[in-house]
Amino acid sequence: MNGLEISGVSKRFGATVALDDVSLTINEHELFFLLGPSGCGKTTLLRCIAGLCRPDAGTVRFGGNDITNTPVDKRNMGMVFQNYSLWPHMTVFENVAYGLKMRNRAKDETESRAFKALAMVEMQGLKDRKPAALSGGQQQRIALARALVYEPPVVLLDEPLSNLDAKLRKEMRMEIRAIQKRLGVTMVYVTHDQEEASAMADRMALLDKGRIVQSGTPREIYRRPASAFAAQFFGQANLLACTVATVAEGRAAIACGTARFAVPLSAFGATPVQGQRATAVVRPEDLYWSEAGNQEPHISGTIAGHERSGGVHTYTIDAPKQQFIMQDGTGGEERAIGSAVTMGIRTDRLYFIHA
Numbered sequence: 001m002n003g004l005e006i007s008g009v010s011k012r013f014g015a016t017v018a019l020d021d022v023s024l025t026i027n028e029h030e031l032f033f034l035l036g037p038s039g040c041g042k043t044t045l046l047r048c049i050a051g052l053c054r055p056d057a058g059t060v061r062f063g064g065n066d067i068t069n070t071p072v073d074k075r076n077m078g079m080v081f082q083n084y085s086l087w088p089h090m091t092v093f094e095n096v097a098y099g100l101k102m103r104n105r106a107k108d109e110t111e112s113r114a115f116k117a118l119a120m121v122e123m124q125g126l127k128d129r130k131p132a133a134l135s136g137g138q139q140q141r142i143a144l145a146r147a148l149v150y151e152p153p154v155v156l157l158d159e160p161l162s163n164l165d166a167k168l169r170k171e172m173r174m175e176i177r178a179i180q181k182r183l184g185v186t187m188v189y190v191t192h193d194q195e196e197a198s199a200m201a202d203r204m205a206l207l208d209k210g211r212i213v214q215s216g217t218p219r220e221i222y223r224r225p226a227s228a229f230a231a232q233f234f235g236q237a238n239l240l241a242c243t244v245a246t247v248a249e250g251r252a253a254i255a256c257g258t259a260r261f262a263v264p265l266s267a268f269g270a271t272p273v274q275g276q277r278a279t280a281v282v283r284p285e286d287l288y289w290s291e292a293g294n295q296e297p298h299i300s301g302t303i304a305g306h307e308r309s310g311g312v313h314t315y316t317i318d319a320p321k322q323q324f325i326m327q328d329g330t331g332g333e334e335r336a337i338g339s340a341v342t343m344g345i346r347t348d349r350l351y352f353i354h355a
Contacts, residue, residue, distance in 0.1 A: 002063045002153045002186065003028045004049060009058030011044055018044040019055065020210040026188060028153075031180050033197040034190045036207035037233065042190045043158055045207070049188060050156050051075050062154070078147030078155040082162055084139045086131040086146075093118070093127040096145045103150060117149040120179060137168045144176065148183070155180075157189045161196065173200055194234050198222070206230055222283075224269065224351050231281045231353065238287070238324045240280040242352070244272045254352075256280060257321075259297035261347045268352045278352040282345060284314065284327040290344030297345045299324065303337050317341060 004026040011019040019041045026032045034042040047053035049060055051072040059068045067075055086095050097114040105113070118124040121141040131139055140160060147155050157176075161169045177200050180187050191197055197204050198218045205215040214226040218234075225231035228239055245253040251262045252272050265271055272278060290298045301324065305316035312329040326343055328335075335341060 003030075004154065004186070004188070005059075005061040006045070006049070007059045007061070009045070009048055009055045009060065011041075011048065011053065011055050017210050019048070022058070022207075022210070022212055024205055024212060024215065026186065027203075028186055029184045031177060031187045031189065031200060031202045033201040033204035034188065034207060035192070035194065035197045035201075035204050035234070036213075037192060040207040041210040042192075042207050046156055046158055046188060046190050049154075050077060050079055076152050076154075078150070078152040080140075080143045080147045080155065080157045080160045082159045084131075084143040086139060086142060088131055091128050091130060092123060092134070092142050095131070095142055096149050099146060099150050105150075113149050113151075117145040120148065121145045121175070136164050137172060140164065140172060141175075144179070148179070148185070151183075152185070154186045154188065157187060159191055160189075161191075162193075169196070176200070197234075206234060208233075223349075225281060225353065226269065228279060228353060236284050236325050238282040238284070238322075240282060242278050242280050244274055244276045244278060247272055247274055254278075254280070256297065259345075261297050261345075263347060263350055263352070267350055268354070270354060272352070272354070276354065278354055281351045281353060282324075283349070284325045285329065286346040286349045287324065287326040287343040288346065289328070289332070290342045297347060298342050299345070300340070300342045303335055303339045303341055306334070306337055308334070315341075317343065 006022060006024040009019055009022045022045060034045060036042050044053060048055050051070060055068065059066055061067065087098065090098065093114055096117050097110050100110040100113055115124060118127060121144055123138065123141050123145060126134065126138065161172050164172060173196060201218050203215065203217055204221065206213045206221060208229055214221055214230045221230060222235050225234065231237040231239065240256050242254050242256040245255045251264055253260065253262050299319050301317040301319035303315050304318045307314045311331055312327055313334060315326045315335065317324045317326055
């Protein structure tokens with residue numbers, strides 16, 4: 001197995017703890033994301049995997065072998081940097097072929113592989129251009145081809161799309177995922193962009209302050225966040241303070257303010273007990289327009305803000321004790337700012353974090 005295993009990795013820079021006892025397994029052929037805010041340690045972890053940074057403690061294994069102290073050029077890993085790092089005096093073809101030349105590959109093999117890599121990213125027609133004559137998206141494609149040309153089993157990507165405009169980012173997201181699946185290469189991808197991670201990742205690890213907060217598939221982390229940080233960083237979330245009133249027959253009766261409702265015990269990460277405080281994670285799409293006086297749990301407030309993206313309306317709603325975010329994708333009529341509204345809660349989609 002050519003998976004990666006990170007065990008107990010820690011790294012300090014002076015008084016700053018960049019990584020704090022991080023352990024993680026990345027499977028072979030997986031597109032794995034390291035996601036988190038700036039300064040959370042995700043790039044430091046990627047550099048430890050690449051060999052560009054040596055951990056103070058812990059080990060990095062690849063294919064069962066300890067590579068913690070193996071030099072960068074002996075790890076057989078491709079890397080795509082945020083700024084692409086293309087040689088400005090070389091042509092596109094020469095940039096892609098450079099890694100093979102450094103490995104003393106035969107001229108025929110070098111040319112064949114370089115052309116194949118360029119074709120993979122649809123850049124063979126620009127092989128004689130210099131990087132300065134390329135757009136940002138084209139430079140990104142060349143950086144990716146250069147990382148793939150010698151067919152490494154692992155490719156590391158450090159925020160490779162951050163310098164591109166929104167349209168190009170979406171196009172390249174699809175391109176990178178398609179290439180990764182076609183080649184079956186293991187990719188480790190660093191980003192702070194939750195939309196990128198949600199759209200592309202097989203699995204991901206969410207980091208904060210040098211530690212892994214949660215790992216799993218994007219759906220698992222979105223629907224069952226392990227903490228308030230995970231709930232609010234990966235997707236938008238409304239958090240409601242609740243109390244477990246009773247637990248019986250596989251269900252828990254919940255009190256959130258004046259609202260009372262029952263949920264299955266599967267809505268909790270761990271079995272709740274009577275009197276316990278918990279936080280309900282209410283995703284914006286799990287709220288809907290309702291009427292005051294209905295029996296289901298509801299929240300009344302005033303629309304304070306509105307954004308539209310395609311057919312989805314996102315509203316900011318001021319309620320008596322907190323502000324809520326609601327998404328309406330039903331295609332209904334736009335609600336005016338200042339309007340009094342009542343929202344129902346889809347209690348069957350709630351997830352509870354223990355306080």
